[in-house]
Amino acid sequence: EVHLVESGGGLIVPGGSLRLSCETSGFIFSIYAMSWVRQAPGKGLEWVSTICGRGGCTYVADSLRGRFTISRDNSKNTIYLQMNSLRADDTAVYHCVYTTTVTIGGNRYFGMDVWGQGTSVFVSS
Amino acid sequence: DIQMTQSPSSLSASVGDRVTITCRASQDIRYFLAWFQHKPGTPPKALVYAAANLQSGVPSRFSASGTGTDFTLTISGLQPEDLATYYCQQYNSFPLAFGGGTKVEI
Numbered sequence: 001e002v003h004l005v006e007s008g009g010g011l012i013v014p015g016g017s018l019r020l021s022c023e024t025s026g027f028i029f030s031i032y033a034m035s036w037v038r039q040a041p042g043k044g045l046e047w048v049s050t051i052c053g054r055g056g057c058t059y060v061a062d063s064l065r066g067r068f069t070i071s072r073d074n075s076k077n078t079i080y081l082q083m084n085s086l087r088a089d090d091t092a093v094y095h096c097v098y099t100t101t102v103t104i105g106g107n108r109y110f111g112m113d114v115w116g117q118g119t120s121v122f123v124s125s
Numbered sequence: 126d127i128q129m130t131q132s133p134s135s136l137s138a139s140v141g142d143r144v145t146i147t148c149r150a151s152q153d154i155r156y157f158l159a160w161f162q163h164k165p166g167t168p169p170k171a172l173v174y175a176a177a178n179l180q181s182g183v184p185s186r187f188s189a190s191g192t193g194t195d196f197t198l199t200i201s202g203l204q205p206e207d208l209a210t211y212y213c214q215q216y217n218s219f220p221l222a223f224g225g226g227t228k229v230e231i
Contacts, residue, residue, distance in 0.1 A: 035221075037169075045161070045169065045212050047221040059219045062126070095168055109157055111216050113180075115168035 002026045002098045004116030009094065011122045012086055020081040020119055022096030029077040030054055033099040033110050036070060036081050038092035039118075046092075050099060050110055051079060086123045093118040127151050127215050131224035138231065142203045146227045148196040148213035157217035160189055160198045163226075164209045172211075173198065205231055 008020040036048040049060045049070040058070050069082040079096060098114040128151040138144050160173040171180045173189040176196055186202045200207055208231050213224040
């Protein structure tokens with residue numbers, strides 16, 4: 001059974017940095033893509049970033065590129081989200097998501113499946 | 126970028142009703158669409174992948190269809206435990222995108 005546990009959230013002042021972690025178990029971590037999705041208070045779901053299995057590719061939402069970086073450590077079955085220059089509108093619950101990959105005609109498609117409980121990030125002075 | 130539009134944004138229905146939620150993509154996404162159910166206090170749960178395929182364990186009262194730009198999620202025989210917000214999401218191309226959500230109230 002896929003199990004995901006996020007950590008690293010908390011209260012941070014604007015302009016600060018945080019690194020979120022997502023420890024995983026229950027599947028062969030190195031071959032699966034993983035994603036981060038966030039939900040701001042009272043808002044809907046927003047895709048943040050996806051990393052391929054083995055870290056061969058990464059994708060980040062345009063509005064977050066340059067501030068947010070996704071990475072993974074396959075030896076620790078863990079993914080990370082490094083968040084820099086945090087702003088009030090980054091306040092959200094951040095979920096990591098087990099992501100399956102389908103290759104069709106040489107193109108890869110990433111479907112999100114199991115979600116972690118999330119870790120809360122609150123950016124405020 | 127592909128925009129996803131859901132309607133309605135909220136609905137109220139009675140137990141046993143048939144409920145339909147629609148999702149429209151701003152461009153052709155073929156069948157690369159997923160549906161998620163999000164109940165308060167719990168993480169979102171995947172219901173449907175590839176537009177019409179139920180995830181394992183999802184009750185058969187849920188069904189989904191569509192291709193291209195127009196998609197639907199139907200709950201046939203609404204149950205109290207179906208109280209949730211439902212999101213569609215396209216994965217045809219990056220950036221991945223969610224619809225705005227449909228809040229279902231009983």
